[in-house]
Amino acid sequence: MSTIEAAAENAHDAHGHDHDHPSFLAHHFDTPEQQFDSGKLGIWLFLVTEILFFSGMFCAYAIFRMLRPDVFEGCSQFLNTKLGAINTGVLLFSSLTMAWAVRCSQTRQNKGLVAMLASTLSCAMIFLGVKAIEYSHKWEMGLLPAGLFTFDQNNPHPETDTHYLFYICLPFMFLLAGVVLWLIISLVRGNEFHVKCAKPLTVVAICFFVGIGLGMILESGDSSHSEEEGLEEEVMMAEAVELGNESVLQKISRDDTNSGAKSELIARARQSDTAGTSIVQEGQIISGAIVSVEEDVMTKRQAGVFFSIYYCMTGVHAIHILFGIGFLVWLLVRAVREDFNPQYFGPVDYVGLYWHLVDLIWIYLFPLLYLIR
Amino acid sequence: MSAGSIPSGNQIKDPGYPTSSENYLTNSKGALSWLLTLDHKRIGVMYLIGVMTAFFGAGLLALLIRLHLFRPEGAVFSGPEANNWYNQVFTLHGAIMVFLFIIPSIPAALGNFLVPVMLGAKDVAFPRLNLSSFYLWVAGALFFIAALLASRLDTGWTFYTPYSTTTDTSVILATSGAFILGFSSIFTGLNFIVTINTMRPPGMTWFRMPLFLWATYATSIIQVLATPVLGITLLLLIAEKVMHIGIFDPEFNGDPVTFQHFFWFYSHPAVYIMILPAFGVISDLISVHSHKRIFGYRFIAYSSIAIALLGFLVWGHHMFTSGMGPLTTIIFSALTFTVSVPSAIKVFNWLATMYKGSISLTTPMCFAISFIFLFTIGGLTGLHLGTLATDMHLHDTYFVVAHFHYVMVGGTLVAFLGALFHWWPKMFGKMYNETGGRISALVIFLGFNLTFLPQFVLGSRGMPRRYATYDPEFQTLHQVSTYGTLLLGVGLLISLVVLLRSLYKGERAPANPWGGATLEWQCTSPPPFYNFDRPPLVGDPYDFSDIFWDSENERYVTIEPDRKIAPVEQPEPVHAEGNH
Numbered sequence: 001m002s003t004i005e006a007a008a009e010n011a012h013d014a015h016g017h018d019h020d021h022p023s024f025l026a027h028h029f030d031t032p033e034q035q036f037d038s039g040k041l042g043i044w045l046f047l048v049t050e051i052l053f054f055s056g057m058f059c060a061y062a063i064f065r066m067l068r069p070d071v072f073e074g075c076s077q078f079l080n081t082k083l084g085a086i087n088t089g090v091l092l093f094s095s096l097t098m099a100w101a102v103r104c105s106q107t108r109q110n111k112g113l114v115a116m117l118a119s120t121l122s123c124a125m126i127f128l129g130v131k132a133i134e135y136s137h138k139w140e141m142g143l144l145p146a147g148l149f150t151f152d153q154n155n156p157h158p159e160t161d162t163h164y165l166f167y168i169c170l171p172f173m174f175l176l177a178g179v180v181l182w183l184i185i186s187l188v189r190g191n192e193f194h195v196k197c198a199k200p201l202t203v204v205a206i207c208f209f210v211g212i213g214l215g216m217i218l219e220s221g222d223s224s225h226s227e228e229e230g231l232e233e234e235v236m237m238a239e240a241v242e243l244g245n246e247s248v249l250q251k252i253s254r255d256d257t258n259s260g261a262k263s264e265l266i267a268r269a270r271q272s273d274t275a276g277t278s279i280v281q282e283g284q285i286i287s288g289a290i291v292s293v294e295e296d297v298m299t300k301r302q303a304g305v306f307f308s309i310y311y312c313m314t315g316v317h318a319i320h321i322l323f324g325i326g327f328l329v330w331l332l333v334r335a336v337r338e339d340f341n342p343q344y345f346g347p348v349d350y351v352g353l354y355w356h357l358v359d360l361i362w363i364y365l366f367p368l369l370y371l372i373r
Numbered sequence: 374m375s376a377g378s379i380p381s382g383n384q385i386k387d388p389g390y391p392t393s394s395e396n397y398l399t400n401s402k403g404a405l406s407w408l409l410t411l412d413h414k415r416i417g418v419m420y421l422i423g424v425m426t427a428f429f430g431a432g433l434l435a436l437l438i439r440l441h442l443f444r445p446e447g448a449v450f451s452g453p454e455a456n457n458w459y460n461q462v463f464t465l466h467g468a469i470m471v472f473l474f475i476i477p478s479i480p481a482a483l484g485n486f487l488v489p490v491m492l493g494a495k496d497v498a499f500p501r502l503n504l505s506s507f508y509l510w511v512a513g514a515l516f517f518i519a520a521l522l523a524s525r526l527d528t529g530w531t532f533y534t535p536y537s538t539t540t541d542t543s544v545i546l547a548t549s550g551a552f553i554l555g556f557s558s559i560f561t562g563l564n565f566i567v568t569i570n571t572m573r574p575p576g577m578t579w580f581r582m583p584l585f586l587w588a589t590y591a592t593s594i595i596q597v598l599a600t601p602v603l604g605i606t607l608l609l610l611i612a613e614k615v616m617h618i619g620i621f622d623p624e625f626n627g628d629p630v631t632f633q634h635f636f637w638f639y640s641h642p643a644v645y646i647m648i649l650p651a652f653g654v655i656s657d658l659i660s661v662h663s664h665k666r667i668f669g670y671r672f673i674a675y676s677s678i679a680i681a682l683l684g685f686l687v688w689g690h691h692m693f694t695s696g697m698g699p700l701t702t703i704i705f706s707a708l709t710f711t712v713s714v715p716s717a718i719k720v721f722n723w724l725a726t727m728y729k730g731s732i733s734l735t736t737p738m739c740f741a742i743s744f745i746f747l748f749t750i751g752g753l754t755g756l757h758l759g760t761l762a763t764d765m766h767l768h769d770t771y772f773v774v775a776h777f778h779y780v781m782v783g784g785t786l787v788a789f790l791g792a793l794f795h796w797w798p799k800m801f802g803k804m805y806n807e808t809g810g811r812i813s814a815l816v817i818f819l820g821f822n823l824t825f826l827p828q829f830v831l832g833s834r835g836m837p838r839r840y841a842t843y844d845p846e847f848q849t850l851h852q853v854s855t856y857g858t859l860l861l862g863v864g865l866l867i868s869l870v871v872l873l874r875s876l877y878k879g880e881r882a883p884a885n886p887w888g889g890a891t892l893e894w895q896c897t898s899p900p901p902f903y904n905f906d907r908p909p910l911v912g913d914p915y916d917f918s919d920i921f922w923d924s925e926n927e928r929y930v931t932i933e934p935d936r937k938i939a940p941v942e943q944p945e946p947v948h949a950e951g952n953h
Binding site for chain 2: 309
């Protein structure tokens with residue numbers, strides 16, 4: 001009851017400056033409907049620009065996948081489907097809570113709105129946490145963009161002194177510490193508004209580490225599992241390598257004296273490597289040439305490009321998640337302030353649309369990158 | 374109906390002059406009231422100052438280029454680094470002119486001022502976004518200045534790979550600048566689309582909008598749809614330089630031509646971002662100063678949209694020599710020719726508007742007429758470049774340079790100046806010296822042609838672009854071109870002096886100095902803070918039948934017949950309810 005009164009008061013508070021504009025209606029709009037429609041059109045246009053922004057990377061993906069389908073399939077093995085699937089689920093759930101939040105703002109359920117925004121934020125944090133596990137794991141293996149790519153299939157887990165996961169977590173630790181400090185200070189001072197803001201945000205900040213934990217459990221589950229079936233990714237790669245080496249070696253050993261065939265094999269391998277397609281000629285050597293290309297997939301010039309595209313796409317997506325988190329925090333504070341009412345819920349709606357788009361892009365990224373083997 | 378005096382038996386409608394508390398220039402004081410303003414008119418003025426500064430800087434660079442080319446071995450830069458200096462100068466000239474001046478010139482500076490006033494709205498839909506896009510522009514400009522100081526940027530404004538990914542010049546700074554400017558452009562376009570869609574007052578239907586608004590709308594569509602692709606392209610380029618992602622860099626299996634495709638997917642539509650607003654300006658200028666209804670209103674309006682959409686399908690014509698399939702080049706060539714159709718529709722409609730009009734050769738009209746002349750040359754020479762066979766010969770020669778300068782300088786810059794002279798009284802409430810304005814228009818016209826006509830000849834004789842030195846046989850033409858540049862510079866300075874002088878010595882401008890019928894002439898000069906107290910009465914934007922010259926006060930006024938107040942009748946409520 002009190003919330004409704006407060007909101008109503010808010011709405012008619014600052015009549016002041018001109019006409020009988022409610023405080024939430026900007027001076028240059030005539031009606032709340034006009035303001036809402038403008039914002040809605042604006043956010044849809046913005047989403048169009050976002051799609052076009054990502055379209056450049058989808059184009060790059062399409063071009064390179066068309067040129068080297070084998071590289072994409074081979075490298076996709078290194079992406080952990082379980083983690084990707086969990087993240088997809090988390091984001092889908094966050095879209096649900098976001099849509100619910102919009103509904104709450106329309107029906108003046110302020111507590112529900114705060115709870116739903118906080119859940120959305122928590123899901124975003126869990127997503128980032130899981131992503132941090134994925135990224136740091138790959139960085140340790142040297143699965144990096146082409147220029148920095150150092151992966152060595154004979155030694156997939158090199159000893160490194162850099163604790164990537166720690167560095168990723170560091171800013172979030174500061175964030176958590178900051179929010180907790182804020183909560184404590186506002187509790188001590190008894191500032192109710194700040195407490196109301198800081199409480200959900202503390203939960204949100206903790207959720208990043210929930211995500212980290214979740215990612216770790218899934219990863220370790222994976223490797224214990226692999227004791228029986230073999231560590232999925234590594235074994236598969238090792239198999240491909242062995243297969244490649246073996247058949248090439250077999251053929252050469254069968255024909256040891258023929259050094260001409262040997263050098264031709266190497267030449268062919270190089271050629272098909274740079275041409276991006278295998279050259280088809282005379283039965284026996286074909287298989288040698290193709291296999292040796294597969295062998296060479298895990299190089300800077302092959303897998304490196306796949307991981308470049310992977311990092312660009314997921315990285316820009318993660319940046320969008322970060323921006324979304326910023327907007328959602330802003331909404332949360334405004335929700336605690338009870339700014340929204342059935343006549344004015346535009347910002348929640350717009351951020352909701354943005355959030356759904358970010359979710360949608362992930363839904364495309366997941367199968368395109370993780371599920372192509 | 375400019376001639377003669379005001380017919381009797383009519384009432385004069387004129388808003389008069391604003392008081393200093395109404396006037397948007399003076400209603401609040403202090404630097405912060407400008408820097409933090411949300412008023413679209415003040416933001417427009419700040420943009421105007423910004424783009425003019427950028428234009429001045431890049432213009433000086435252009436002068437350096439031309440002076441250097443005065444002698445075959447180069448006249449300005451000397452020493453072992455001479456050619457590098459030359460490369461840097463033309464790169465910065467191109468990048469600053471394109472990203473900091475031409476793209477924001479008419480849409481951001483004049484568009485911000487005019488769109489809401491012409492529409493009859495109080496402001497753009499998102500004033501805060503509007504201010505932030507101005508500051509994004511400033512940030513982008515700072516990045517360019519940083520690139521200038523960090524120096525060594527010599528990729529050309531197109532940042533072509535693989536050179537841009539391998540050179541260690543300040544490519545990252547410049548591309549970050551262009552990336553930020555892209556967002557400024559996107560937000561401006563987004564703002565205008567929403568404003569025009571949702572903020573039209575009652576009576577302002579789509580086909581009662583001045584053609585400048587149609588052109589702005591078409592421009593905004595391109596800004597919103599094309600610029601994000603440039604954004605991601607530049608971002609990938611930066612990533613390529615930092616992490617070597619191997620998308621554009623052949624060393625890591627990338628494809629440099631992919632960059633060209635991505636880049637021109639934005640930058641060709643961007644050419645229409647530059648020229649479409651100019652079309653809109655010229656449509657209004659020609660009609661107002663010919664005092665005649667615009668000919669073929671709907672055709673001009675639709676052709677703007679057609680150009681905006683077709684502009685997305687022709688990017689390949691920048692790359693005929695970069696290695697595309699023969700079929701692809703033929704398709705791109707054919708699509709390129711289709712763009713000439715809507716452009717020609719506009720030119721013919723302008724000519725038809727002037728035909729039998731009562732033309733006042735005011736400064737804006739002088740600029741508008743020279744626009745038609747110069748743009749036609751620029752457009753027609755474009756056909757030579759869109760033709761596959763001739764393009765093989767002309768690609769990357771001075772012919773291309775001359776062609777796009779005829780469109781961008783002869784087109785956009787001349788239209789921008791015409792618009793500036795046309796709306797100057799509205800923006801600042803002062804009349805400039807008409808003779809001075811006309812002289813500047815003439816000198817600019819002559820200087821421009823002297824600069825760039827010889828370049829067509831140079832190009833067709835095989836003078837390649839972007840060379841710091843050249844064969845002595847080209848010297849005469851190069852020297853003519855350089856003299857032309859000096860003349861053009863003088864003309865631009867005269868314009869500047871005329872405009873600045875008007876601020877101090879100019880007479881107070883009436884609300885409607887030219888006899889325009891669009892809404893901006895219905896509010897005072899300069900407009901009050903809120904533009905219109907109540908939604909204005911919207912009529913036909915090109916109906917001049919009730920606008921008359923008031924020779925006594927040297928202004929145009931709108932007249933309306935004297936009205937007698939009809940006796941008040943009491944409605945009969947019962948019947949009214951029943952009939953409906």
